[in-house]
Amino acid sequence: QFPPPPRCAAFAMLPPPAADLERTPSVANRYTCGGLWCFERHFEAHEERRPLSLIIFDCDETLTLSTFLPGDRVMQTQLTWSSEWEEYIATMNFETPGAPFALNRLEQLRDMLTELAESCTLAVLTRNTSGPIACLNLLRAAKLAEHFSAVWGMSRVAGVKAGIYWNGTEWRSFEPPLASIPDHK
Secondary structure, eight states: OOOOOTHHHHHHHSOOOOTTEEEOOBSSOTTSOOSOOOOOOOOTTGGGSOOOOEEEEOIIIIISSSOEEEOOHHHHHOTTOOOTTHHHHHHHHHSOTTOSSOOOHHHHHHHHHHHHHTTSEEEEEEOBTTOHHHHHHHHHHTTOGGGOSEEEESSOOTTOOSEEEEOSSSEEEEOOOGGGSOSOO
16 A cells, blocks of 8 residues: 555665675673663752753664664774765664665654754764774765764774764764763663
8 A cells, every 4th residue: 555665776776785894793782671861860959950952872772773884894994984875774764674664764764853953962872893983984974974072982992992982073972981981871
């Protein structure tokens, strides 16, 4: 009863997958239930506080549907990474293949993030084992990075600082104080 999604033709025209494109696991518990959890915490005098000013997203299976990244050390360490496979990587991570309707999840994500970024700062906190720079490069490949101000990685990647932020003109890496806070998100 639904017409075939127009994206099917686009999937057929994509180049074959890179040989080293593999699922990048999160170190999060696999026994938690799926889905999106939105909540507001109430505290004493919360009515007197300013409205929401920061929204923090997880990367794996929140922004992405599933995370598949190339086993490319450069993607994990270089803020200037680019690849001929960017469109394919973005599609595999963010789009719903074979959806029964003309759903363009990336377009919907861009619209939502654009609207949210008008009134809030957006950031990513991830346990992705490839680190924050790989997460940023994935967001860049999907043309989503422009909406975010920072990416923090809770998993250590050798030789990579655990945080990156947008300073208004470029992305800069830094070492956030993760050791001084509880290891929980």
